[in-house]
Every structure is written in C-alpha cells, then in structure tokens.
Amino acid sequence: xxGLGGLSLPQFLQSRALAAGKSFRSGAAGTSxxxxxxxxxxxxHETWDPKPKAVDQYRGPFGAIQTNVPGxxxxxxxxxxxxxxxxxxxxxxxxxxxxxxxxxxxxMLTGFEGPDFNKPDNAIQRRPSLGSxxxxxxxxxxxxxxxxxxxxxxxxxxxxxFHYATYLGGAANPFxxxxxxxxxxxxxxxxxxxxxxxxDRLRDRQSLLTxxxxxxxxxxxxxxxxxxxxxxxxxLLTSERVREAFDITAESEAVRDSYxxxxxxxxxxxxxxxxxxxxxxxxxxxxxxxxxxTANRYATAEGAKLLLPPFDCAMAALVRDxxxxxxxxxxMIVAMGEFGRxxxxxxxxxxxxxxxxxSVAMGGGSLRQGITVGASDEHGAYVAERPLSPEDVAATIYxxxxxxxxxxxxxxxxxxxxxxxxxxxxxxxxxxxVS
Numbered sequence: 038x039x040g041l042g043g044l045s046l047p048q049f050l051q052s053r054a055l056a057a058g059k060s061f062r063s064g065a066a067g068t069s070x071x072x073x074x075x076x077x078x079x080x081x082h083e084t085w086d087p088k089p090k091a092v093d094q095y096r097g098p099f100g101a102i103q104t105n106v107p108g109x110x111x112x113x114x115x116x117x118x119x120x121x122x123x124x125x126x127x128x129x130x131x132x133x134x135x136x137x138x139x140x141x142x143x144x145m146l147t148g149f150e151g152p153d154f155n156k157p158d159n160a161i162q163r164r165p166s167l168g169s170x171x172x173x174x175x176x177x178x179x180x181x182x183x184x185x186x187x188x189x190x191x192x193x194x195x196x197x198x199f200h201y202a203t204y205l206g207g208a209a210n211p212f213x214x215x216x217x218x219x220x221x222x223x224x225x226x227x228x229x230x231x232x233x234x235x236x237d238r239l240r241d242r243q244s245l246l247t248x249x250x251x252x253x254x255x256x257x258x259x260x261x262x263x264x265x266x267x268x269x270x271x272x273l274l275t276s277e278r279v280r281e282a283f284d285i286t287a288e289s290e291a292v293r294d295s296y297x298x299x300x301x302x303x304x305x306x307x308x309x310x311x312x313x314x315x316x317x318x319x320x321x322x323x324x325x326x327x328x329x330x331t332a333n334r335y336a337t338a339e340g341a342k343l344l345l346p347p348f349d350c351a352m353a354a355l356v357r358d359x360x361x362x363x364x365x366x367x368x369m370i371v372a373m374g375e376f377g378r379x380x381x382x383x384x385x386x387x388x389x390x391x392x393x394x395x396s397v398a399m400g401g402g403s404l405r406q407g408i409t410v411g412a413s414d415e416h417g418a419y420v421a422e423r424p425l426s427p428e429d430v431a432a433t434i435y436x437x438x439x440x441x442x443x444x445x446x447x448x449x450x451x452x453x454x455x456x457x458x459x460x461x462x463x464x465x466x467x468x469x470x471v472s
Contacts, residue, residue, distance in 0.1 A: 065439020067178050068402065069312040071319050073352060073372040076194025077326035080378035080388050081417055083341045085127045085396040087112045088417050094382050095416045098338040106407045114345040117353035123407040124356050125400040126467055130411025130420040133427055136390030138196040141375030146199045148431030148458060154196065162203045167434055168318040169202035169209040170457050173447065174440050179315025181276055183212035186311050187320040188304040190215050194324035204449045211320065218285045218303035225283045282314040297350040305351040309358055312368050323348060326374055330387025337387045356400060369402035369437045380418040394420045397430055402437040404467045428461025436463035436471060
C-alpha cells in the first residue's frame with residue numbers, strides 16, 4: 038500500500054470473497070439501484086403527501102399540485118417531479134414509530150432497528166447497509182468497477198452513520214467520492230495519484246514489490262489473498278474505464294444543465310454515469326433535511342425553499358435521463374430519509390421528528406409505476422391503510438436486484454447467521470406476487 042502512495046483501495050477490495058456462494062436470479066443480472074438519501078428526514082407534507090384540505094397548522098406553508106397522473110398530488114415545491122409521476126411509485130404508509138434520528142437512520146438504511154441516540158452504543162452499526170449487502174452478494178455489474186459507491190460524500194445530516202458493511206468486511210464498504218462534482222476542484226481521491234507519482238513509477242514499484250514478495254506469497258495463503266487484492270486495487274487505480282466513469286466533465290453542457298448546476302444535481306448525474314458503467318448500487322447523499330425550526334435548524338419553509346428545488350430538478354432529470362438512455366428498466370431509484378415530520382407545525386414554524394407515517398418514492402426497474410401505495414390519514418399523522426415497514430422497503434430493493442433477502446444470510450461477528458430480511462416482504466403492489 039505504501040508503494041501505491043497511500044492508496045486505500047486494497048482495504049476496499051480485501052473481502053470480496055464474501056460474495057462467493059451467494060446466488061441471485063439470473064434474470065436480474067445487470068440491475069442497479071440509485072438511492073437518493075435525504076438524511077435528516079424530509080417532511081412528507083412538503084414532498085409526496087400534501088394535505089391541501091387540512092387547516093393551516095397541519096397543511097403547512099405550501100400548497101399542492103396535480104401530477105401527470107390524475108388524482109395524485111405532490112407538494113407545489115416539486116413541480117418537475119410531478120411531471121414524471123407516471124414513472125414513479127409513492128409509498129405513503131411507511132412507518133417504524135420512532136422519532137430518533139439514530140434509530141431511524143439505521144432502520145431505513147439497513148431494514149433493521151438501530152441503537153438509541155442516548156445510549157453508549159449509538160454509533161455502532163448492527164446490520165450491513167443495503168448497499169453493502171448488495172456489494173457482498175452481487176458485486177459489480179462490470180468487472181473492475183466498484184460494486185457500491187457514494188457521492189458526493191457520506192458526511193453531514195443528522196446521525197448519518199450507517200452506510201457501511203459492519204461484519205461483512207471492508208470490501209463491502211462504499212467507494213466514497215468525497216468531492217463535489219459541481220466544483221471546479223472536483224477530484225476522486227483514490228483515483229488520483231499522490232503528488233509527483235506517475236503511472237510509470239507506480240508500475241515500477243508494483244514490479245519491485247511483486248519480485249520481493251513472490252516466494253513468501255507462494256507459501257502463505259493469506260499473503261496470496263492480499264496479493265490479489267493489491268493487484269485488484271492497482272487495476273482499479275489505473276483503469277481508464279473507472280476513471281472515465283467518474284469523469285463528469287465528459288457529459289455535455291446541456292445534460293449537466295438539465296440536472297442543475299449544484300451539488301445535488303451533479304451528484305445524481307454522476308450516479309447515472311456510474312450505474313451505466315457497471316456500479317451496482319450508488320448512494321447520493323442529500324442533506325440536511327431536519328427542518329424543525331429549533332436548535333439552530335431551518336424552519337420548514339426556509340429549509341424546503343433551500344433544498345427542494347435542487348432536489349426536484351435532480352430527481353426529475355435523473356428519471357428522464359435513465360428513460361432516454363434505456364436504463365430505467367434495469368435501474369431502480371429510491372428517495373427517502375429516516376422518517377417524516379410531525380403533522381402539526383410547531384411554534385417555531387417547523388415540523389418535528391415523526392416515524393408513525395412517512396413517504397418513500399421509488400421508480401424504475403420492473404416496478405409498477407404511476408401509483409401510490411398505502412395512505413396516511415387526513416392530517417398525515419398515522420397510517421390509514423396498508424402499513425409498510427423498513428424491511429418491506431429493503432426487501433423490495435433486494436427483489437429488484439434478484440436477491441431473496443429471506444434466504445440470504447451472512448455470519449455476524451459471533452458467527453451467527455443473520456438474514457438480510459427477517460420479517461419484510463417485497464411490496465406486492467409494486468412487484469406482484471412473489472410467494
């Protein structure tokens with residue numbers, strides 16, 4: 038690794054063997070997922086489940102608009118997304134009952150309840166993230182590409198901690214861009230050589246290390262394994278295909294403009310480039326959505342006016358771009374946060390944490406589109422019909438990728454087999470009967 042100028046990629050690749058022996062439906066080969074992660078919890082009233090007939094303190098500061106599917110309304114803050122509703126499905130009755138950022142974050146990113154914020158283990162991830170599980174089972178769609186990537190970073194938001202592999206090992210962790218694709222200084226850290234290091238010098242170092250260690254690697258299996266991960270890391274670093282996939286400047290000005298010249302938009306465009314070129318799961322981290330007006334947070338109207346227009350632009354452009362490129366049938370998009378917001382506005386003109394009902398937007402793949410699943414009550418307070426769980430959401434994502442979460446397990450650190458899904462089921466209204 039020193040010979041690679043500090044490259045950390047061997048750690049990323051070291052446990053790739055976890056995927057061995059795991060199966061998925063052959064018909065799902067080449068499928069992928071883009072998760073638009075709205076850390077902090079977007080308000081369902083201000084996005085996909087407005088309540089225009091409610092009184093002011095429940096309705097909130099915005100109105101509702103008709104989408105291109107008759108009878109389905111969005112917040113008037115999502116005019117562009119409303120015009121692609123026929124390509125989306127909105128689950129309006131997801132619930133887990135918690136207003137704890139830490140617990141909810143873990144619940145939605147893994148399918149399983151997480152630790153309490155006020156407990157000593159509040160940063161300890163108990164189950165692998167959806168992306169990490171996919172990386173372990175499926176690997177990349179194109180050899181040599183990362184299986185799981187994230188843009189622009191996985192920082193910020195509120196308790197935004199649980200995107201990683203835990204007991205699945207380092208190879209199932211995300212390859213994180215850690216740079217703003219909208220910035221003139223955008224660069225992907227692990228795909229850029231250290232200052233003064235050329236690819237010729239890098240190859241010379243690789244040759245020297247290979248010669249020095251050859252005999253030892255012939256004796257020690259673990260060293261032979263590490264040698265394989267080292268070479269895989271070298272191939273990733275020097276791969277023109279990988280560097281080209283992350284090169285957002287290769288996109289036309291018109292395409293870049295359609296997504297919006299902001300961090301949200303260009304990160305979503307980068308996600309499209311990555312799945313198009315063989316990455317199986319990409320998380321686009323959009324934050325912060327914790328708009329309760331207290332504790333130095335934005336009020337609902339202020340936060341929505343700041344974050345929703347760029348999000349709306351990016352999501353609508355992503356849907357259209359995937360459709361136009363013939364990628365939508367094999368690419369599933371999911372937009373969600375860890376919970377929703379309280380039905381009643383608080384005294385600071387914000388909405389507080391609420392896990393009793395909230396919305397998740399999905400689209401693409403083989404999902405039925407142009408529909409809503411479930412419903413909240415007249416105030417957006419509780420589930421009125423068809424309750425859905427975080428595990429149902431996870432099972433639906435896995436199903437699109439050809440993974441049966443109920444029969445796929447990995448041993449935890451104590452050696453106990455833990456299944457990717459224990460109680461959830463793919464949402465039948467979206468995928469049909471899978472029994």
